[in-house]
Amino acid sequence: MSTITKDGVSSPAPAKAAPAKPRRGLRGSPTLNFWLFTGPFLIGLAVFVYAPILWSLWLSFFEARFTVTPDKFVGLDNYVVMLTDEDFVGSLGTFTVFAALIVPLTWATSLGLALLVNRLRFMRAFFRSVFFLPTAVSYVAASLIWKMSIFNGVRFGLMNTFLGMFGIENTAWLANPDPPWYWLVIVTVRLWLQAGFYMILFIAALQNIPQEMYEAAAIDGAKPGWQTFWHITLPQLRATSTAVILLLLVAAYQAFDEFFNLLAKTTWGRPPLMELYYKALGESQDYGAGSAGALILTVLICLVTLLQGKIMGFGRGEESK
Amino acid sequence: MSAMSNRNFDRRTALRAALGLAAAGGLAACGSNNGRGGGSGSGKALTQYFHAYGEAGTEQAIKRYAKAYKGGNVTTQWITGSNFESKLFATLLTDKAPDCFEFHPQLQMIESGQVADLTDLIDPVKDDFNPADIQSHTVDGKIYGIRMIDDPQFFFYRKSLFEKAGVEVPQTLEELIEAAAKLTTSKVKGAYLGNTLHAIISPLIWSAGAQHLDDKNQIAYHTDAVVDGFKQLRKLFTSGDLLLDAPTDFWDPSALNQGLTAMQWCGMWAMPQMQEALGDDLGIFPFPRVGDAGKQSVYNGGWSMFVNAKSKNLEATKEYVKWLWIDQKEFQEDWALSYGFHIPPRKSIAESADKLKSGLPAEGVKLFNEFGHFDNIGWTQASITALEDVMANSVRKGGDPDKELTKADAKVDRELKKLFG
Numbered sequence: 001m002s003t004i005t006k007d008g009v010s011s012p013a014p015a016k017a018a019p020a021k022p023r024r025g026l027r028g029s030p031t032l033n034f035w036l037f038t039g040p041f042l043i044g045l046a047v048f049v050y051a052p053i054l055w056s057l058w059l060s061f062f063e064a065r066f067t068v069t070p071d072k073f074v075g076l077d078n079y080v081v082m083l084t085d086e087d088f089v090g091s092l093g094t095f096t097v098f099a100a101l102i103v104p105l106t107w108a109t110s111l112g113l114a115l116l117v118n119r120l121r122f123m124r125a126f127f128r129s130v131f132f133l134p135t136a137v138s139y140v141a142a143s144l145i146w147k148m149s150i151f152n153g154v155r156f157g158l159m160n161t162f163l164g165m166f167g168i169e170n171t172a173w174l175a176n177p178d179p180p181w182y183w184l185v186i187v188t189v190r191l192w193l194q195a196g197f198y199m200i201l202f203i204a205a206l207q208n209i210p211q212e213m214y215e216a217a218a219i220d221g222a223k224p225g226w227q228t229f230w231h232i233t234l235p236q237l238r239a240t241s242t243a244v245i246l247l248l249l250v251a252a253y254q255a256f257d258e259f260f261n262l263l264a265k266t267t268w269g270r271p272p273l274m275e276l277y278y279k280a281l282g283e284s285q286d287y288g289a290g291s292a293g294a295l296i297l298t299v300l301i302c303l304v305t306l307l308q309g310k311i312m313g314f315g316r317g318e319e320s321k
Numbered sequence: 322m323s324a325m326s327n328r329n330f331d332r333r334t335a336l337r338a339a340l341g342l343a344a345a346g347g348l349a350a351c352g353s354n355n356g357r358g359g360g361s362g363s364g365k366a367l368t369q370y371f372h373a374y375g376e377a378g379t380e381q382a383i384k385r386y387a388k389a390y391k392g393g394n395v396t397t398q399w400i401t402g403s404n405f406e407s408k409l410f411a412t413l414l415t416d417k418a419p420d421c422f423e424f425h426p427q428l429q430m431i432e433s434g435q436v437a438d439l440t441d442l443i444d445p446v447k448d449d450f451n452p453a454d455i456q457s458h459t460v461d462g463k464i465y466g467i468r469m470i471d472d473p474q475f476f477f478y479r480k481s482l483f484e485k486a487g488v489e490v491p492q493t494l495e496e497l498i499e500a501a502a503k504l505t506t507s508k509v510k511g512a513y514l515g516n517t518l519h520a521i522i523s524p525l526i527w528s529a530g531a532q533h534l535d536d537k538n539q540i541a542y543h544t545d546a547v548v549d550g551f552k553q554l555r556k557l558f559t560s561g562d563l564l565l566d567a568p569t570d571f572w573d574p575s576a577l578n579q580g581l582t583a584m585q586w587c588g589m590w591a592m593p594q595m596q597e598a599l600g601d602d603l604g605i606f607p608f609p610r611v612g613d614a615g616k617q618s619v620y621n622g623g624w625s626m627f628v629n630a631k632s633k634n635l636e637a638t639k640e641y642v643k644w645l646w647i648d649q650k651e652f653q654e655d656w657a658l659s660y661g662f663h664i665p666p667r668k669s670i671a672e673s674a675d676k677l678k679s680g681l682p683a684e685g686v687k688l689f690n691e692f693g694h695f696d697n698i699g700w701t702q703a704s705i706t707a708l709e710d711v712m713a714n715s716v717r718k719g720g721d722p723d724k725e726l727t728k729a730d731a732k733v734d735r736e737l738k739k740l741f742g
Contacts, residue, residue, distance in 0.1 A: 065433070065739075066410075066414065066429070066433040066435070067414065067433075068414060148568045149568075151566075152566050152567065152568045153564070153565045153566025153567065154564070154566070154567055154568065154581050155508065155581075157566075169561075172565035172566045173566060174516075174566050175516055175517075175565035175566045175717065176558075176565060176717065177717060177718050178718065178719060264403060264404075264517070265517045265519065265709060265713065266517075266713055266717070267710050267713045267714050267718070268713075268718060278706070285410055285411070285414070
């Protein structure tokens with residue numbers, strides 16, 4: 001907050017200065033400076049984000065098999081195909097299950113880790129790094145480790161070896177969808193990969209809570225531990241928690257890598273992006289239907305984000321500390 | 322940064338730095354030369370796509386052949402991972418598309434003008450090819466791909482384990498399921514069909530006396546015997562006698578070699594590795610009969626070379642493909658026999674292939690000739706995926722195979738309508 005006000009003072013206020021006496025020359029023109037600074041970013045955004053979205057929009061009204069420059073206009077047919085496709089609609093259900101598992105679990109784990117690391121008196125930097133390190137691993141690499149060494153179905157798989165000590169039969173974690181053990185594999189890999197990153201966000205937020213609040217609470221008779229956590233720490237973390245949940249939801253929406261690598265060629269456990277890939281954008285190359293599906297998803301993500309902002313108050317003035 | 326702010330910074334230093342940069346640039350230029358040494362400089366720059374073969378030395382071999390070509394600079398993209406077809410299909414739409422690539426004959430690529438007509442290359446030596454390999458690449462009298470290798474797929478089994486369990490080579494799917502039960506111990510599973518079971522879909526159809534499409538290109542796979550075959554497979558899947566979630570898929574011999582299973586569906590390519598690991602303790606048999614009307618079957622898969630019809634260097638690419646896969650018989654033989662075992666589609670090469678003339682490889686050739694079924698060019702990726710879904714939904718997930726096949730019928734019909742009108 002404070003930095004923004006300072007900038008505003010040190011540079012001429014554009015609303016007053018610009019119309020009254022426009023300055024000439026390269027240095028003085030705020031308009032030119034504006035474009036100079038935002039231009040490259042805007043160009044990138046336009047070329048790599050907006051142009052593809054618009055192109056998708058255009059493609060979604062055409063029959064575009066094996067081509068991205070189609071000429072056969074089909075109107076809303078592609079949208080009808082995608083919205084009446086039970087697999088595509090069903091994938092939203094899969095996403096809901098996935099989000100219901102991964103979002104609270106990551107939130108709780110990363111908060112727990114942050115609390116633990118924050119209380120450390122020594123080797124704090126070491127543990128912070130250790131828990132953060134998995135963030136640097138690629139989803140594909142981690143998925144392959146999960147699939148081929150930890151959760152493979154043969155007798156020397158790590159999990160099966162461990163369970164074998166208790167006399168439990170070998171389990172096919174991924175091949176057999178009944179019972180759906182694949183969720184265990186999918187959720188743990190993502191949890192391991194992302195918990196460290198959100199832990200850092202929580203540590204930063206924890207360090208922002210004024211120590212005086214805890215002292216005041218202690219004087220008022222609050223017991224350290226659960227009571228202090230529930231009435232002081234958690235409410236103080238509200239803004240960060242909201243942001244973390246929003247980020248987790250969006251990330252869950254975009255989940256593809258681990259599903260693609262762990263559940264290759266299944267018909268179940270397909271979140272929306274997987275369904276789109278298999279339905280249209282992968283081997284069958286139906287870019288019309290694929291674009292229609294992608295746009296439906298984009299609209300959904302926007303709606304969910306707006307709704308969540310409304311409910312949890314993300315970005316409201318008093319919350320964003 | 323410190324050099325920039327240094328007050329003693331003078332022209333000499335600047336010159337030295339500039340020279341250093343120039344030298345580094347020169348080195349970088351060398352490094353980007355795709356490992357083809359000096360490069361002949363003559364001819365066009367061509368790109369070819371290959372999926373990653375599992376056998377040691379294959380990548381080097383393909384690059385060695387390409388380097389020996391004097392008519393141009395051929396770069397090889399060795400595509401790893403299990404989704405070669407999606408990568409290939411995606412790049413074929415772009416400017417980065419390879420000039421030539423290996424794949425299987427599929428009609429939609431011809432209909433959409435993605436692969437070039439190679440009739441004039443093959444015609445002079447047409448009679449030297451296995452007729453089935455010509456037929457499976459022919460549409461309306463035009464030949465669209467050159468077969469490089471034929472890869473029969475069948476069961477491999479450990480003779481010693483069969484003997485110990487008192488099991489004969491199964492003739493029917495029922496017998497195979499019984500055998501798997503008898504062969505299963507605490508350490509070894511009875512059978513391995515790959516993690517997705519997709520590789521045995523086609524053999525299941527043929528062994529049940531059906532086929533994918535009939536002569537009029539109508540659906541012919543949806544029969545009672547096929548439905549029953551899927552039901553039996555479900556029984557096997559849930560029996561606990563089937564190896565599931567192995568670290569390697571069906572095309573890799575590791576599951577059998579490491580003693581994880583007593584029999585495995587695999588391809589002739591893996592035979593040398595298996596023989597090395599297991600010696601004489603190895604036998605093969607075709608996919609057993611499914612139902613009374615069926616007949617044992619073997620899938621004669623393989624890989625063929627196609628030329629991208631939209632290549633900017635179409636003629637140069639055809640020239641290269643002709644050079645390697647029509648003229649250079651020595652390389653063709655090396656490719657088929659020196660790494661994994663593949664059956665050469667050229668009669669003249671197959672005749673002189675001593676490695677395939679005795680022992681287990683000869684048995685493999687016999688199964689190929691006696692029970693083999695080749696690809697149907699009208700059976701394209703969309704239809705393949707439709708039946709893969711049937712396998713996943715009915716065998717792995719426990720759905721009703723008849724209903725799942727009906728669902729697939731709709732998808733396949735849609736594809737057939739697009740292909741044949």
